[in-house]
Amino acid sequence: MSDTPRLGDFDPARAMAEVAGPFTLDVDIEDSPPGRPSRPTLPHALGVFIGGSVGTLLRYLVVRVTSTQDGGFDWTILIINVVGSFILAILAVSLFERYADKVGVRLFLATGVLGGWTTYSAIIAGALLLTHLEAYSLASLTLLSSLALPLIAACAGLALGSRLSGRER
């Protein structure tokens, strides 16, 4: 039987793609991020700096307002990252692709504002603190949720963004 799968034929990448098939995004997507890699210029650097300040300011204000200091699960950073990943993914396949030549706008919004709004170190720092407090299940939950949920949000953002920009197949 030629169509009997043999162990030697096993292709992990293909197997994973088949397993993930029903969950894969049917999004018409460019193979590389939009925008030619351009040398950093002073206006671009300034845009990233100002955008980063704005994003960080917004995040810090939200964290201060919602702070409970009970050493529990950090919902705030999780929600901030989910919202930021969702918005960035929508913009990536709509605004940033349509205006691919407007590198400055993309750097200000994506690298600056949303880059500063979302954070990765706070997740890891939170998980390390929970480990220090011997709250191991909360630490694991922090890591798992902050990997899975922003990723799902980004996938949903790509799907929504490509529908918004009319590139649906």
Next chain:
Amino acid sequence: MLLIAGVSLLGGVGALARYLTDHAITALLGRTLPWGTCVVNIVGCGLAGVVLGATTYQSVTPQAATLLLAGLLGGFTTASTLYLEVARLVALRRVVAGLTVAVGTMVASVTTGLAGLIIGGG
């Protein structure tokens, strides 16, 4: 008020450092995988560990820790770009590559964070 302004400004400095680091790494390794964002996050988490360790042993004041953690390193590291790039890989049916980037960055960041914690507390 001064603390809020400081956090914001250092966030801008962090974002600028992320932009320049990412640009340098991308120029070196290309765009097949988001190496720049991975490295920035892994390094940022290691530095956050150092600050946390130093704070625990009170060699850093709480205000300085806030400036460095919420400001500088909060702005330096990013989740949105990382997960956009992973979602992009998933959409391109490079699921294994995408999940490797997501899980690999997290495992490496916890490792550098722990190492930083030990260095900072020592």
